[in-house]
Amino acid sequence: MFNKLLIGVLLPGAISLPALAGADFIEGDNTFAGEAELGATLTTGNTDTSSLKGRLGLKHELGNWENQYVLEALYKEDTDVVTAERYFAGAQGNYRFDDDDYLFANSNYEQDPFTGYDYKFTAAAGYGHRFVDTGKTIFDVEIGPGYQYQRLDSEQAQLLxxxxxxxxxxxxxxxxxxxxSDSSKFRQLVVADYGxxxxxxxxxxxxxxxxxALAMKFAVVVRYNSEPLEGKKSTDTETNMTLLYAF
Structure with missing residues (x-):
């Protein structure tokens, strides 16, 4: 007998740098908002598979300061074999001079054993500018120097x-x-580090x-590495359908 159960439960789990779109803010000097997103699939019977995608994003404003905190987790298993596993945590602080210009500093930590690295740490600082803000459309750009450290797993370290x-x-x-429309939003985010x-x-x-505040989100994520480790591919793609709650 073949049973398939699709679960879309909301828990505190979401990330989105550099901004948390769709969240409403409390008026005043101290503002706080966030997004929680989760999607899960469980299949039993002739095929045993499970997957979990969770994201949590928080945004806190204090005067000219805007602080963002993000967490993300992805886990997939097929017949007791883990086929995908990724964990991410990041934080960013923005100091705004006005509505369009700001300085930023961020750092993030990522674990993805399928890339051949135990973990990756990145930190950067620089200048950000909002080129478009019509109330319904925004376009932001950030640029600056950074530092990246990647720790190889034992197999790759021995090989290299x-x-x-x-x-x-x-x-x-x-x-x-x-x-x-009044009920739908499109977003394109690109983050790049070149060294x-x-x-x-x-x-x-x-x-x-x-x-x-409840929404359905469809997302396609593409990750690119111009020089992957031996036996690894340069491009990873991920397609998700999740439920999202803004607060």
Whole structure:
């Protein structure tokens, strides 16, 4: 007998740098908002598979300061074999001079054993500018220097003869968001770090409101590494359909 159960439960789990779109803010000097997103699939019977995608994003404003905190987790298993596993944590602080210009500093930590690295740490600082803000459409760009450290797993370290990579990088972000209608929003986010190699992440998403603060989100994530380790591919893609709650 073949049973398939699709679960879309909301828990505190979401990330989105550099901004948390769709969240409403409390008026005043101290503002707080966030997004929680979760999607899960469980299949039993002739095929045993499970997957979990969780994201949590928080945004806190204190005068000219805007602080963002993000967490993300992805886990997939097929017949007791783990086929995907990724964990991410990041934080960013922005100091705004006005509505369009700001300085930023961020750091993030990522674990993805399927890349051949135990973990990756990146930190960057620089200048950000909002080129478009019509109320329904925004376009932000960030650029600045950064530092990246990657720790190889034991297999790759033995194969290559060294245990880590470290380099100075040029860090850039482009974030475009627009309201398609009163109940739907499109977003394109690109984050890139260029040093000894190019590492980039693109997320294209469409969010449609269901009721109140609850929405359905469809997203395609593409990760690119210009110089992957031996036996690894340069491009990873991820397609998600999740429920999202803004608060």
């Amino acid at each position: 003869g060294y245990s880590s990579d470290a380099s100075v990088v040029a860090h850039g972000v482009m974030n475009f968001e627009t309201e398609i 000894d190699k190019l590492e980039a992440r693109s997320e294209t998403s469409l969010t449609a409101s269901i009721i109140g």
